[in-house]
Every structure is written in C-alpha cells, then in structure tokens.
Amino acid sequence: MRRLTDYVHRRLPSLPPADWERPAPSPAGLRRDIVAALGLLAFAILLQELSLSLSELDKAPTRSESLAVLSAMILPLMFRRRWPISMMLLGSAAFMISGTSEAYMATMQICAQLAYFLGLYTAVTWSRNRRALWSILSIVLLAMALWIIIDLFTSDLMKSMDLKMVDHPAGDIPQDIAFPLYTFLINLLFFGGSIFLGLVSWSNAYANQLVKSQAQRIADQAQQLADRAVNEERLRIARELHDVIAHHIASVGVQAAAARMVQPRAPEKAAELMKGVEESARSAVGETRALLGVLREGNGDLLPDSGNGDSRRPEPSMKQLPALLAENRAQGLSVELSRAEHTPDYLDSLPAGVSLALYRICGEALANVRRHSTARRATLSLRSGVDEQGPWIEAEVTDEGTARPDSSGSGFGLRGIRERANLHHGLVEIGPRIPRGWRTRARLRVLAGAETRLVP
Numbered sequence: 001m002r003r004l005t006d007y008v009h010r011r012l013p014s015l016p017p018a019d020w021e022r023p024a025p026s027p028a029g030l031r032r033d034i035v036a037a038l039g040l041l042a043f044a045i046l047l048q049e050l051s052l053s054l055s056e057l058d059k060a061p062t063r064s065e066s067l068a069v070l071s072a073m074i075l076p077l078m079f080r081r082r083w084p085i086s087m088m089l090l091g092s093a094a095f096m097i098s099g100t101s102e103a104y105m106a107t108m109q110i111c112a113q114l115a116y117f118l119g120l121y122t123a124v125t126w127s128r129n130r131r132a133l134w135s136i137l138s139i140v141l142l143a144m145a146l147w148i149i150i151d152l153f154t155s156d157l158m159k160s161m162d163l164k165m166v167d168h169p170a171g172d173i174p175q176d177i178a179f180p181l182y183t184f185l186i187n188l189l190f191f192g193g194s195i196f197l198g199l200v201s202w203s204n205a206y207a208n209q210l211v212k213s214q215a216q217r218i219a220d221q222a223q224q225l226a227d228r229a230v231n232e233e234r235l236r237i238a239r240e241l242h243d244v245i246a247h248h249i250a251s252v253g254v255q256a257a258a259a260r261m262v263q264p265r266a267p268e269k270a271a272e273l274m275k276g277v278e279e280s281a282r283s284a285v286g287e288t289r290a291l292l293g294v295l296r297e298g299n300g301d302l303l304p305d306s307g308n309g310d311s312r313r314p315e316p317s318m319k320q321l322p323a324l325l326a327e328n329r330a331q332g333l334s335v336e337l338s339r340a341e342h343t344p345d346y347l348d349s350l351p352a353g354v355s356l357a358l359y360r361i362c363g364e365a366l367a368n369v370r371r372h373s374t375a376r377r378a379t380l381s382l383r384s385g386v387d388e389q390g391p392w393i394e395a396e397v398t399d400e401g402t403a404r405p406d407s408s409g410s411g412f413g414l415r416g417i418r419e420r421a422n423l424h425h426g427l428v429e430i431g432p433r434i435p436r437g438w439r440t441r442a443r444l445r446v447l448a449g450a451e452t453r454l455v456p
C-alpha cells in the first residue's frame with residue numbers, strides 16, 4: 001500500500017506530499033458538525049415518516065427499524081472531522097448491515113445516501129494518516145465489489161430460473177446485463193465521486209496552507225525591511241540632531257564671546273548679542289525636542305533618503321537646492337523652479353532644522369516623480385508668507401504625467417514626508433490632479449525663535 005501511495009503521488013504531482021498532515025479543524029467547526037448531523041437526522045426522520053405514509057403497510061419497515069438505520073448512518077457525522085476513518089467505518093458497517101435486513105429501504109433514502117457520501121468524502125479529505133485511510137478504504141471498496149458480484153450471481157440465478165424483473169422492458173439491453181451494469185455504474189459514480197472530491201479538497205487545503213505560509217513569509221520580510229528602513233532613518237535623524245545642536249552651540253559660543261568683548265564699551269550691543277544667545281538656545285531646545293520625539297516613537301514609518309553620499313557629510317539645507325535640481329536633471333527629470341517669498345531670500349535664512357526638513361521633502365517629492373510617473377518635467381514651487389499663526393513656508397511639486405505601470409512603491413516615502421512636516425506643525429496634501437498628473441504639497445510652520453514641538 002505504501003508503494004501504491006508513493007506511485008500515485010509521483011504520477012499526480014499536484015497532490016500534497018504523502019507525509020503532509022492537514023491541520024485539525026477548529027473547535028467551532030467541530031461543534032458545527034454536531035449541529036449539522038442532528039439537523040440532518042431530524043430531516044431524515046421527517047422524510048421517512050412521509051415515505052411511510054406512501055408505502056404499503058406490509059412492505060414498509062417499522063419506525064423503530066428505520067430510526068435505528070438512519071441514526072446509525074447519520075449520527076457518526078457528528079464526529080466526522082474529529083475521527084474521520086472511524087466514522088467512515090461505522091457508516092459503512094451500518095450501510096452494509098442494514099442493506100441485508102428488512103430495513104434496507106431506509107438506506108435508499110436521500111438523507112442516508114448523503115450521510116454515507118459525506119462519510120467517505122470526509123475520510124479522504126480530513127484523514128491525517130493517509131496510509132491507514134487507503135488501507136481501510138480499499139477494504140470498503142472490496143466489500144462493495146463483492147456486492148456487485150452477488151448482484152451478478154443473482155441475475156444469473158434469475159435467468160436460470162427463467163424469472164424476469166419486468167415482463168415487457170422498454171430497453172434493448174437484456175435484463176441480466178442491465179441490472180448489474182446499472183448497479184456498477186451507480187456505485188462507481190457514488191464512491192468514485194466521493195473519493196475524487198475528497199482528494200480535490202485535500203489538495204486545496206494543502207495549496208491554501210502554502211499560500212498562507214508564503215503570505216506570512218512575505219509579510220515578515222516586508223516588516224523586516226520596514227524596520228530596517230525605520231532604523232536607518234532614526235540614525236539619519238540622530239545625525240541631523242547632531243548637526244542642529246552643533247550649529248546652535250557654535251552660534252551661542254560666537255555670540256557669547258562677542259558679548260563678552262563688547263560689554264565694557266557697548267552694554268546695549270552686548271544685551272542684543274545675549275538676546276541672540278537666548279534665541280539660539282531656545283531654537284536648539286525646540287528642534288532637539290522635535291527630533292527626539294520622532295526617535296522615541298516605536299511605530300514610526302519613515303523612509304531613509306535614497307542618497308548615496310557619505311553619512312558623515314554635513315546635512316543639507318535649502319542652500320543646496322540648485323545641486324538637488326541639477327541631480328534630477330542628470331537623471332532625466334527637468335525641474336522648473338518657482339519662488340514666491342514674502343521677504344527676499346527668506347528661504348535661504350531658515351533655521352537649520354526647518355531648512356533641512358523642507359530640503360528632504362523637496363527631494364523625496366521629486367524622486368517620486370522620477371520613479372512612479374511618466375513625466376519628464378516637473379514644477380517645484382516654493383512659497384513663504386505670514387498669517388495669524390505666524391510665518392510659514394511651502395513646497396509644492398507638480399507634474400502632468402501618468403502613473404508608470406508596475407511602479408507602485410512601499411509608501412514609506414510619502415509617510416516620511418508627512419513625518420517631517422509633522423515635526424514643524426505642518427500640513428501635507430498628496431494626490432492626483434485633474435485631468436492628469438500628481439501633486440505633493442507640504443506647508444511647514446516657522447515658529448518664533450524657530451522653536452518647534454511635536455504635535456501631541
């Protein structure tokens with residue numbers, strides 16, 4: 001039997017491995033089997049009662065015999081997925097024993113036939129011990145084959161006794177051939193169908209398990225990549241924090257030294273310089289608090305910049321914007337720059353943290369155009385202004401291309417833009433344009449003294 005099983009699996013490579021075991025059903029599924037079997041038994045009793053009313057009294061089985069046969073064939077379905085082989089054996093034994101008794105008519109009822117079909121089907125699709133399944137199923141099929149032989153013998157016996165089942169048959173096939181052939185084909189469809197459907201269900205269960213395991217593996221790998229991206233971005237933010245602090249501390253040192261030198265001659269000038277020291281210190285505290293707030297977040301979804309420069313270089317600012325535009329032109333994207341500032345050269349005098357965030361947002365938005373759009377031209381609009389909440393700066397990147405096929409990204413770039421804008425109380429609008437194209441717009445706040453806090 002083991003050689004036969006191995007041969008079948010070699011010939012049918014779509015079947016699961018012979019040593020694969022289907023996971024057991026859930027407790028809820030086992031409870032549903034009990035309810036379904038009891039419901040089928042109640043329905044079978046109702047049909048049997050109706051059939052008794054349509055049968056001759058001297059030819060119909062008694063209610064007790066019918067109930068015993070139906071219960072013996074249907075009740076094992078309550079545990080058909082818990083012990084599939086055992087329940088198949090109980091159903092087969094009940095079917096064979098009742099078929100030789102006076103209550104054989106109960107086995108012909110549709111509910112009894114369905115129960116036996118489900119027993120065979122469940123054994124094939126849920127049995128974990130495949131070797132035992134095929135051994136026991138072979139015995140059951142052999143027993144059914146013996147029944148067919150008995151039918152053939154009975155047909156020959158009827159012929160020798162010159163007995164006929166029908167006096168004037170409508171068909172041309174002899175009765176002694178038609179009866180056993182009809183019985184054989186019905187049993188072939190019954191048993192072959194249950195085994196075939198069981199194998200299909202068993203194979204589908206294996207395929208579903210493979211898909212789920214592969215999906216889980218892909219999800220784990222994606223999570224690992226996301227964690228790696230977040231960790232790399234946190235390292236970058238740490239470097240930015242170092243540069244911001246170094247910038248402000250250097251400014252504080254220069255202004256403090258100048259104040260000390262001019263204090264004896266010009267106290268007013270010294271006070272002005274000390275005010276600059278105070279503003280630089282507040283700015284450093286605010287930007288440090290914002291950056292550290294991002295580092296504390298456990299679920300940050302930031303994207304590391306795709307630049308390949310030396311990580312020890314000073315972090316860029318808006319003063320390096322021409323180099324960014326030149327880099328995009330070298331990669332095939334022509335960028336038209338538009339500036340509308342409420343104060344001349346305001347964007348070049350931004351605090352270090354705000355200038356860095358705006359530069360990164362511009363770089364990521366232009367990179368998205370290169371990667372995901374068919375456009376070869378883009379417009380970068382830089383604006384600044386003042387409203388009731390104070391000064392603000394804005395970067396907007398637009399294009400008129402269409403989405404490039406098979407270029408969907410991970411989404412970390414857009415989340416990185418939102419996170420950087422959030423550091424400076426910013427707002428972000430990202431989406432398609434009408435009739436075509438894409439727009440990425442981010443507005444950042446420049447608070448008094450360049451002090452920023454995380455939005456709670």
